[in-house]
Amino acid sequence: MNPSRQRPLAIGPLRAFEAVARHLSFRAAAEELHLTQSAISRQIRSLEEEVGCQLLLRGTRHVELSSHGSLLLGTVRGVLDRLDTTVRQIRQSQGRKVVNVTTFASFASLWLLPRLEAFHRLHPDMDIRVSAHDQIIDLDDSEMDLALRYGPTNLLPPDAQRLFGEILTPVASPWLLQQAQSGQLPPLRQASDLALHTLAEEDDQRPSGVYVSWRRWLAEQGQKDLQPRRWMYLNFTYQQVQAALSGQAIALARLALVSEPLQRKELLEPFGPKARMDAPSSYWLVMSRQGRQRPEALGFARWVQEQAALTRHAIGDGLTGDEEEGLGGD
Template sequence: MNGKHPSDPQPARLPLSSRQRPLSIGPLRAFEAVARLLSFRAAAEELHLTQSAISRQIRSLEDEIGCTLFLRGTRFVELSADGAVLRQQVLPLLERLDQTVRQIRQSRGRRVVNVTTFASFASLWLIPRLEAFQREHPDIDIRVSANDVVIDLDDSEFDVALRYISKEQTPPGAERLFGETLTPAIGRWAAERAAAGEAPPLRRPADLAAYSLAEEDDSRASTEYLGWRRWLRTHGVGELQPRRWMYLNFTYQQVQAALAGQAVALARVALVSEQLHRGDLVEPFGPAGRMSSPISYWQLQSRHSRERTEVRQFCDWVSAQAAQTRADIGEADATAEAAEAAANTASESESNRPAEA
């Protein structure tokens, strides 16, 4: 006897083509648990299996892949170099699978649209308007994932992406929702105190030296257009230093600071149009203080979702809401702009066409 249990899998002696078959999910789950807990016993308890069953699954996976995944000692277990590489890939795959299964279980019999967008857009623009969509479509659930990670939409579970990017970054088929305009904004209470002489005046850009400024705390290139320095240079006070800087990494945090009277925010007009309309936020310099940016807001649909009725309904609703936002901020209609651009292109093509013989 060689000491092996009869049920133990035999070492794989398979041609490479056979090793390329899909791996079973069970050994991968066992591997992830052992890699995370660094204990075969703890992994067995978590997965409600015996320790010998976990060991067999790990050996099976090692035979299938053709490498050692764990270094085993008398009182320790640790990942091998190959095991560490595999864990980096297995963990997000299992998390994504579990999330998808949860979504299917929760939405049985219902239609769901999965949306990815960045946190400030979700907080300031999308979520405050979602109730209107759900009144119109009570049978459609919207799942919003709000973070600043840009994913490959066609290689994900998401149906729609709402993004803040330049025109050069947009893939084919992207729909421009509205552009970006920035304006200094302060809360109503702070503006009233300044107007009444109870706080330093705030009538011209140089007056900002007496106030705290909420600044975008982000190293990405696109945030250059969201920072105060560009605005200050444009308005002739490029060397100005405020009373203090308040560094915040999300736009909605800056808006909250302005509403609370803690700082002047360089607000994104499209995202705070409702607060400006209600007077909760005030533009101390009026429309003259506004400054445009080359970055815009765009809507993208994944290829695998475009034919689904609920996705089209959601995207149509977003387009209608965006049209209202363009009207609120005084931006020319994007559809009209696109039509004009197409007409100009066609006209140029016609004028450049060689004369027929």
């Protein structure tokens, strides 16, 4: 047996292989790694000799993975990702403390970011890195310390900590309501009056979208066949809220995400609290394995829980004694 095939694989050739496999180009891999194409080629040949098979199929103008190369790539990517994450954590530990948070865009825009200034006043030596997107990532296979998520209980991990529930309510700008009261716009005193107004609706085709839709709210108000003057379909919750703030439409808002604009009278509930509607999902905090081991991440999680308690109070979302205990953190 070739003695070289018994040695551990060097990281350099593995990183070159991953880059070529990702780009399917020796030139692009060389530019990314700041090496020459010949250096990349030597590293790939060295790796193939050590593994004992061809990993890349070279054509005149193209590169593709062999079956063995595809098999190796899946492992190599995971190894390099974990290595890079560990190195970043070590570097961060030598400088400012950073807590990595993942959440969805509307929650970041409407709930988390407006509160971060208060957190930074309490912890000026700590940085918060927010990754906002709608894809759910595997926390324990990433560099994230915690996630702020949304969904029903059965789709969350057992150790998820409930922050607050989902309550929907119609909201409008004070300007729009003043115009309606003065007669310059159609009246807005009862649910049937919505036929004369524009309604901002989240363009969510998932089955769960029905629970936060105007159609469900209208049905509960005895107006299931009502058609508004105009529908305004929007991708994200924060866009609906912006449409309401600007007076362009009436939004069916997630109460937890607009509790502060309501307190500041930037938005108003035209039909009052009696028109609020519950939905089955809630907002949750989930810690990663690494986050549970980092004091700064645990401290940030406790602060989020404190802020969530204020939101629960503002929206009238009471928790049982057992749920309150579960919010105590590690």
